[in-house]
Amino acid sequence: MNRTLAWIVGIVAGIVALLIVTAAIGNRDKSGETVPADAWAQSVCGGIGTWRGEMEDIIDGIRQVPATGTGVEEPQSQTPQGTTGLVRTGLERGIRATDTLVTGIEDAGTPETARGTEAAQLISRWSTTSRSALEQAQDSLDHEAPTLEEAVVQYAAAAQAMRSVLAAGVQTLVGVAALNPELGAAVQASSTCQQLREEQGST
């Protein structure tokens, strides 16, 4: 076996080892399954917290023009010389982030409570509606508006879609938590929910 082939085999073996280790770590696709209430609260609040982090980054990118920048992100520039997205890019990233949030909440499963099925139905309804709204928003952005007025309406609609998805999500989660006192207690005790409350309180 020549040296190059040995390197390739070694690298492939390393990647396989990494894949095995990652598989062993596991993930949390519990969609369609019931999970303990505390684990459910932990996952859901974690997902929302990550979404908030993404939105912060997006908003910062939109409103902070760089010190010496030109309003565009340059390739291979590792410092924020360009805005990472103007309005359109920011909206597209926001839609993607919200879509990821929906995935996370779907994967969190159904809380294992007396009214778990109802909770699952509420979440499923929200995620279906949300995905549809986000897809519409993305499709709308993919088409160039013929006039300035329509472009503004298009952007406003995309932003509104994100807001609606989040508002409906919060409403859904409040509804789910209200179904059973155990869920309410789980949300109170979860470390990610506590962290989320602190972040919301500080802003």
Add this chain to the structure above:
Amino acid sequence: MSTADWLLVAIEGLVVIGFIALGVRSGGIGLGLWGGVGTLVLVFLFGLDPGEPPGSAMLIIIAVISAAAAMEAAGGIDYMVVIASKALRARPGALNFAAPYVSYLLTILTGTSNTFYSIVPVINEVARANKMRPERPLASSTVANALGITSSPVAAAMATILPLVEVYNYDLVDVLLITIPASLVGILVMSLFMSRHGKELEDDPEYQRRVAADEVQPPAPLDDIELKPNAKRSVAIFLLAVLAIVVFGLFEDIRPVVAAEGGGVEPLSITPLIMMFMLTAAALIVLLCHVKVNDVPGMPIFRSGMVAMIALFGIAWMADTFIANNEDAIVTALGGLAEKWPFMIAVAIFLVAALTTSQSASTRTMVPLGLALGIGAGYMIAMWTAVVGVLFLPANGTQIAAAEADTTGTTNLGKRVVDHSFQLPLQVVWIVTALVGILIVWLFFGGHTPAPAPTNTTP
């Protein structure tokens, strides 16, 4: 996206790879020229919007090579080679380990890999003077330099990941406690591999060919190097400028402030500061070390730096033209891969970084996805180091600069796009760093994070 759309993206990708291949085969500024042709083809034939040429990276190269070439003209490079060689006299091979760590540290302190340009000529000359294969320290230093981004508290990519993991109670210190030790081990293993990689310099056929063709001179014995009277002073000025960049990189509060669009003020970013300090260093060396300004462009460092800049111009412009038009498709495809098989998340991070040549893009798209899939935040931080995949294709400025600086020809950009000198250290370092990071999280951060908090209520 329809099948036809995907097919079009694939064809455009193949065009990019084809022109990179033509460029690396051509060598030198050929890489930039073919990159320019590729951009033209993408814009005119495929109707893509042109991307952005890498203006900041090119301007930094100009500033750094101006300072380094002025130092070379003052004899400073010779002085550094002599000093480093004396320090390494007992174990010249230690350069293979020291250089990557210095390069890694520079990135940590400044938050950008652009400071690497300032040490490329020194690493190359020290290796050559000690008859070592320059590829070993140069390639591993280039990779270590890019890896430093995920260990730097002041890097833009760090600012991107922190808000994503804060909700899981991971703050900056936690992230650094995972990425720094993992990277230190990764660099050590990479350096070990690289210290045995390739033939010794004098046995290398390409080097022998270049010596025979008089394209490169064998290094003069150290004792024969005559130091110029102002050599030491030029080195002091250059190093002071690097130190100033490090200090301003590390402490944002002492930077000048500029108006922010959203109101208020913000610290000036580090990129213009690097340019200012390097040009000032060049001016001071010319002034205080009695260097003739006209001698500076004639220095070998200046020539190789300009070649690297032109190469970067074309190739990065072409890559960005492809990426700017297809980033969504790339992220969607690789995101879909990770959603279907979550165990592929580290590979997906690596590939997104490779195909978008952006650590930030990979961070902001793949890390939230991994977290949403329920992979623990600690593990995601460990696997985040895979953004070093930006070096997978030979289209990064630091890679091009390192290859151009190495006149022996041992450090190269390959012939088949992915067989460049940086591939082996890159593959070793990202795999080892990710694995060690995962081990650190498992040992010290409570295994599968975040652990669900216990509740006091019972159904």
